[in-house]
Amino acid sequence: MNLSNISNIEAELSVIGAILVKNDAICEVINFLKPEDFYDLKNGIIYKNLKELYESNIPIDIITLAERLKDTLKEIGGITYLSKIINSTVTSKGIKEHGEIVKEKASCREFLKILNSSLDKLSKGEFSSEHLISYTQNSLINAKSLESRDTGRVEKIMESFMDTLQTRYENGGDIQGIKSGYKLIDRMLGGLSKEDLIILAARPSMGKTAMAINLLLNTVLKQNAKTAFFNLEMGIKQIVDRVVSIHTAIPMNSIKNASLTEEQWYDVTKSASILAQSSIKMYDKILTLASIKAECRRLKIKEGLDIVVIDYLQLIDSEERQENRNQDISKITRSLKLMAKELDITVIILSQLSRAPECRSDHRPLLSDLRESGSIEQDADIVLFLYRDECATRS
Known part of the structure; x- marks a missing residue:
C-alpha cells in the first residue's frame, strides 16, 4: 500500500512547527484536529502536550514542551527531534490547511480500518451479505459524521442562523423546505x-x-x-x-x-x-x-x-x-x-x-x-x- 494515501508526515511536522513558532496558531486547528489523527505516534504525543499547554495558559516553547513531555521526551526523539522541527519551520502560515490534510489522512485510515473489519467478518462468516452491507455503511457514515460534527461554538451556530434568516428574507418569506x-x-x-x-x-x-x-x-x-x-x-x-x-x-x-x-x-x-x-x-x-x-x-x-x-x-x-x-x-x-x-x-x-x-x-x-x-x-x-x-x- 502507498502510505502517502493514508499519511502525510510533512503536514504533521508543519502543524507542530507552526505552534512552536507562534503559540496562537493552534487556534486554527484545535477545534477539529485530535492527537489520534496523527499517523506518527511521536507527532501525536507532541501535539497532545502542545494542546494541554495551551489549554493551561502556559507559554509554549521548546523548554516548556520538553518539561511537559518528561518521561516521554526520550521516546519521541528528545530535544534533537523538537529542534529539528523548529529549524525546519519558516512560518506558521498554512497551519489550518496542513491540519486539514492531517485530518483527511486520518479519515482515510479510519475508512480503511472499517473496510478491513468488514472483510474479516466476511471471511469468518459472521454476517449475512445484507447485514455486512448495513454494518459497513453504518460504520462509514458514522465515521464521516463524527469527522464533520460541529464544534458547538455559539458563534458558528448563530452565524449559520443569520445566513438562513437572510436567505428567507431574500426569498420574500417563501417556503424554505421542499414544497x-x-x-x-x-x-x-x-x-x-x-x-x-x-x-x-x-x-x-x-x-x-x-x-x-x-x-x-x-x-x-x-x-x-x-x-x-x-x-x-x-x-x-x-x-x-x-x-x-x-x-x-x-x-x-x-x-x-x-x-x-x-x-x-x-x-x-x-x-x-x-x-x-x-x-x-x-x-x-x-x-x-x-x-x-x-x-x-x-x-x-x-x-x-x-x-x-x-x-x-x-x-x-x-x-x-x-x-x-x-x-x-x-x-x-x-x-x-x-x-x-x-x-x-x-x-x-x-x-x-x-x-x-x-x-x-x-x-x-x-x-x-x-x-x-x-x-x-x-x-x-x-x-x-x-x-x-x-x-x-x-x-
Missing part, C-alpha cells in the same frame, strides 16, 4: 424539512398511498427532488399502474385493461417517458428495516437523496424481534428518525390506524388511534391524518 404541492400543508409546515420524520396516517381506503404518490410526483417533477418510494404492500407493476394513473389522471381500470382512447395512449406514453427520466426510485422487494436503511444510504452516497416515502409502517420487518409488536414499531420509528437526521433527508411513513375512529360519532382520528403506536408520536416530528367524511360514513 409538497399541497398548499395548505406547505403553509402550515413550511414545506418538507430535512431531518424530519413525518407520519401520514389513516384508516384503509382514505387515500394514503394516492396522496404519497401525488406528493412524490410534485417534488420530483416540479422541483427535481431525489426521492425513493418503498411500497411493501404492492408489486412493482401495481405501483407503476397507480403512479401513471395519478400522473395522467386516467382511471386505474382503464390503464389496467389498456382500454384507452388515442389521446390517453399519448398521455400514458408521455408520462412513461417523463417518469423514466425522473429522479424517483421505486422498490417493492425491500421489506426489512436494515435493507431500507442500507438502500437509502447507498442512494445518498451515490446519487443524492432528499425524500423517502415508506408504504407502510406496520409491514416493515424489524428482523430483531422484540417482546411485542409495539416495541418493534418503536424501534422502527426511532431508527428511521435517526436515519433522517443522519442522511439529512425527509422520511415520510404511511401508517394504519386502529378501528377506534369508527367507534366515535365523528369518526375523526386521534393520536391515540395510531395502530401499534409504541412511540410513534414521540419519534415523529409531524403526524398528519387523512380523513374524508364520505369514506368514514361509507365504512
